[in-house]
Amino acid sequence: MDTARCWELVEAARERAGPGWPDLDHRLENALVERLVRLPVPELIAFEVRFAELQRRLDRPDVYLAAYLIGNGCGDDPFTDFRAGLVGLGRDWYDRVLTDPDQLADHPAVHAIAAGAIPRDTLMTEAFQFAPLEAYERLTGDDEGFWTALDAASPPPSSPGTEPSGPVHCNLDRLAALFPDSRASLDRHYPHLTGT
Template identity: 30%
Template sequence: MDKTKFWNLIEQSRRSGEQAEWLLEKLSQESLEDVLDFEWILQGLMQESYQSRLWGAAYVLMGGCSDDTFDYFRGWLIGQGETVYERVVNDPEYLAEYIDEDNLDDEGYPQNEELISAGADAYTLIKTGDTEWDDEAYDELLDQLAGRGLPAEPEIEFDWEEDDLEEMFPKLWERFGEEPLG
């Protein structure tokens, strides 16, 4: 699987209504190698989007943003498709224009925790016949990704403090600063 196929799957899954479930079903019908490719690309995008500036934008949107919430936000961002992902990674202020109630989760947040585990769940399903957590299958997946050269998640140094966010993100602040999502 290459990035084109990856993004095609993301686009198709967006139309399904239950994005992560659709991806799990589709990926579990693919070869183990394709599932590894999917997970490799997903993890690469998660690492690419692990940016201080993007975290600051998520903080404004939701009135705060823990490390887990930032992971789920990046899962949501990838789930919006290649065009939106690239635009937001390059200009987080685009979120002020892009976000509406139709692209948020059921609680009104830009989060998709399930999407970031779809590849690992499909790998486990193929290996064990079940999606229940399996330490052995997960460790094997991590070993496979490490064998392909996937680096550890980079360290992040924040280049902002909460008081800086209004000035850093004037469009986001105008729309969400006083009334964050949720």
């Protein structure tokens, strides 16, 4: 399965989940599982490889800071959930975030979070990221085999030395303006990333 096909499945799930933000995580999960159970098991595993790669590409300091600002703090697990949530927003928003995470300041869910209309963890979609595992369990009645098949299908880890060298400064001024409480905390805890 190539990345384009992976995105087709994600976009179909996003459309099926429907508009609105309440219960987004479970609506995305259910819609994606509904599609994945129609695939042969090898294709399901291939989907997970691509799906995980999309999330890995977002594992960057600037995306972490966006998650921190929106969530008013962010640990490792919530950051993983946040990256899955960004994939769940669809390819257009995913590409925008890859280009510049500060573009999230234009997203309607982020505005709703800033206004206190929806919870700060709305974009942290834990269940959605485990939809391939849920689909595998439904198809096979087994969860352990998923991890074995995934290990066999996954490419070897990237070679070391691919991270940027030197200090990293991430300027997310528009997001910071929406979440001043988070920005104050961020400046205290991560001054090397915010440039303060």
